Amino acid sequence: MLDILQEYGVLLLIGEYPHGKLGGLAMTLIISFVSLIVTFPCAILIALARTGKNKPLKRLASGFVHCVRAIPLLMLIFWAYFALPVVIGIPIDATYTLIIAIVIYQTAYLGEIIASGIEGLPKGQMEAAEALGLGYIPTTFRILLPQALFNVIPGIVNQLTTIIKESSLGSIIAVPELSYAMLQVNSNEVTKPLQIFGILAATYFVLCFALSQATGVLERRISNRRTGRVVVEAVA
Amino acid sequence: MIAFHSVSKRYGALQVIHDISATVEKGTTIVLCGPSGSGKSTLVRTVNRLEPIQSGRITVAGRDIHAKSVDVNTLRSGIGFVFQHFNLFPHLTVVDNVMLPLRRLRGQSRKQALPTAMLMLERVGLADRAQSLPADISGGQAQRVAIARSLILKPEILILDEPTSALDPEMVGEVLKLLRELSGGGITLMCVTHEMGFAREVADRIWFLKGGRLTFDASPDLFFSQEAHPDVRGFLSSIHRNH
Amino acid sequence: MGYQLDFSKVLQGEYFDLILQGLQTTMVLFVISWVLGLILAIFLTVVRAIEFRPTQFLVAAFVEYHRNVPILIQLFVWYFGFAVVLPDVVNDYLNDIGAEIGYAIVALALNKAAYMSEDFRSGLRSIHPAQMEAARAIGLTYLGAMKWVILPQAWRLALPALLGQTLILFKGTSLAAGIGVAELSYQARYVEEQSFRIFEAYGVVTAIYMLISFAIMWASSVLSTRYRLRVK
Structure with a gap:
């Protein structure tokens, strides 16, 4: 195993950079973080629509979430990779289509988590803000959201873990992330698949396990400090 | 004793x-x-x-x-035992709770056990709640059901x-x-x-x-x-x- | 753009047959993995409940592996990695009969078993210890108490999570395309490549997924309400 790491270590970590595109583990992490950051505001919008008073908006958001949850991520990736460039008429790099697909998918799930966070706040928060005469925007953004988001920090970290795992699907459409890099190594070194995929599995394991431990720690510390429900997973 | x-x-x-x-x-x-x-x-x-x-x-x-x-x-x-917090079984109706000892310890069928259980519920004044679930009855009622359950095998x-x-x-x-x-x-x-x-x-x-x-x-x-x-x-x- | 939508090519003839075959493969993957996963999950939960550190650790390691490694990678490990362990003769035979689906079933079943056993475990843990006490106080044996009092509550408590896993498994069958199993997503891409009908091919397949997913979601909602456990 060590010899594989020695020979291909750089490829696995950062891809073909600087002679080619960035790839490998670095790419996986970049894709994951970028996806999470772009998802974040979209998910907040969905969450606000789901917990708000505007009925049509609520139903729209609800419909969006239900539809996205009914489709496998892989299909969304196919749509983004094959269909989207045709629709807008210009070619899109595979990496961006992966990010787009993950963002759409996770907007639904993260949106549900944030909505849970908002609903888990004590009712008194909303009432106190209304009694003070605050309008919708200040109430939401200065009082409800900060608390809700703090409570769902474990949930957000958990979704990051999920996104890292989902980025592996990029290997199916040749996005140069970690799994794809490993597939390339495997076609080179045909005789050592167990070691190669063992390393791949181990890498994801270390990454995700560390994050899930962090989620646990965060959950405990936040539970102690805040009122309202602390959300870790998307409620079914 | x-x-x-x-x-x-x-x-x-x-x-x-x-x-x-x-x-x-x-x-x-x-x-x-x-x-x-x-x-x-x-x-x-x-x-x-x-x-x-x-x-x-x-x-x-x-x-x-x-x-x-x-x-x-x-x-x-x-020996009949009644707990402070009733401890009724939430997945069973009131009458099923009372019948459980008859059915599972004495091997009686539902048909055989039902009359005895209903008599016991009448004894504690809850025959009309036989089909209710423990979550839907008050604490006092739940405790009376618990007592009925504890007495169903006629312990001394x-x-x-x-x-x-x-x-x-x-x-x-x-x-x-x-x-x-x-x-x-x-x-x-x-x-x-x-x-x-x-x-x-x-x-x-x-x-x-x-x-x-x-x-x-x-x-x-x-x-x-x-x-x-x-x-x-x-x-x-x-x-x-x-x- | 000049793209004309034409569903007729995709909804009949050989392309449609391919899609249907894909659907059939998906359902085979789904059902068999689900059943095997469930049985294994029950076994794992029982093993973990026995107070023996080494086996408990093994089960915990099994669960953590399957929760932290992407499903696609788990498929790769089985398809690429395990094949090396088997002798060549076996491999040739397996490849001839289209063994990818077997590997996919194994990977998916093990993965689901890990998640489902966690759901059972948390279902068991959320039952108040006084329930066992009350069951023993009546005169039930330990096994009798488990059978008539504890387990009926445990599965009801675990039900919503299990149904959630069912939906995830159904969508997860799409990942088998990554190792060449000709299930629905794989066929979608194949038909699209062959017929150049991008929107129609993906549209029809997406609609099929959504239909079945909605059916699963509806059934989940009905079942969770019916078997919801309310504790006094």
Whole structure:
């Protein structure tokens, strides 16, 4: 195993950079973080629509979430990779289509988590803000959201873990992330698949396990400090 | 009927019951009371072996309950036990809860067990709630169902561990009324409770426990009189002060 | 753009047959993995409940592996990695009969078993210990108490999570395309490549997924409400 790491270590970590595109583990992490950051505001919008008073908006958001949850991520990736460039008429790099697909998918799930966070706040928060005469925007953004988001920090970290795992699907459409890099190594070194995929599995394991431990720690510390429900997973 | 011979029990380093010896005559009603942590709940829980003991002997109907020849499950089916928090089974309806011992211990079919269970529910005044789930009935009703369940196999002994302590005040009465009727009916009753009025009315003897010891064992007349043990008088006056 | 939508090519003839075959493969993957996963999950939960550190650790490690490694990678490990362990003769035979689906079933079943056993475990843990006490106080044996009092509550408590896993498994079958199993997503891409009908091919397949997913979601909702456990 060590010899594989020695020979291909750089490829696995950062891809073909600087002679080619960035790839490998670095790419996986970049894709994951970028996806999470772009998802974040979209998910907040969905969450606000789901917990708000505007009925049509609520139903729209609800419909969006239900539809996205009914489709496998892989299909969304196919749509983004094959269909989207045709629709807008210009070619899109595979990496961006992966990010787009993950963002759409996770907007639904993260949106549900944030909505849970908002609903888990004590009712008194909303009432106190209304009694003070605050309008919708200040109430939401200065009082409800900060608390809700703090409570769902474990949930957000958990979704990051999920996104890292989902980025592996990029290997199916040749996005140069970690799994794809490993597939390339495997076609080179045909005789050592167990070691190669063992390393791949181990890498994801270390990454995700560390994050899930962090989620646990965060959950405990936040539970102690805040009122309202602390959300870790998307409620079914 | 029940006899404690120098019974002691520890939880790790903490001595919970200190060398208690006492007897419960058949058909009598014993009320146990005392301050928190005095070991009264633990003591009654030793009778059906929910709590093990480290030394001493406990006999029920003359037989040592810890003897090798005694099957703990047979022992327990002959003793009715009612918990402070009812402990009804939430996935079963009221009547299914009451029927469970008949169906699973005596192997009766639903058809066979139903009439007996319904009679028992009528006895406790809840026949109309037979198909309800435990989550949909009040605390007082739940406790009466628990009592019905504990009596369905017609045990000779009924033990209750603070049966009314978890109830809202207005529901305590209905449960005590049922217990009063049972007490007069010939069953051997051991009841841990703070309801001293109840104790005064129905108890044949009252046991006062403090610090794991049976400090005072007396008839109600003596218990509530001026000649009672000073700890008892202190206990009773503190109850009066708080009511 | 000049793209004309034409569903007729995709909804009939050989392309449609391919899509249907894909659907059939998906359902085979789904059902068999689900059943095997469930059985294994029950076994794992029982093993973990036995107070023996080494086996408990093994089960915990099994669960953590399957929760932290992407499903696609788990498929790769089985398809690429395990094949090396088997002798060549076996491999040739397996490849001839289209063994990818077997590997996919194994990977998916093990993955689901890990998640489902966690759901059972948390269902068991959320039952108040007093329930066992009350069941024993009546005179039930330990096994009797488990059978009539504890387990009926445990599966009801675990039900919503289990149904959630069912939906995830259904969608997860799409990942088998990554190792060449000709299930629905794989066929979608194949038909699209062959017929150049991008929107129609993906549209029809997406609609099929959504239909079945909605059916699963509806059934989940009905079942969780019916078997919801309310504790006093």
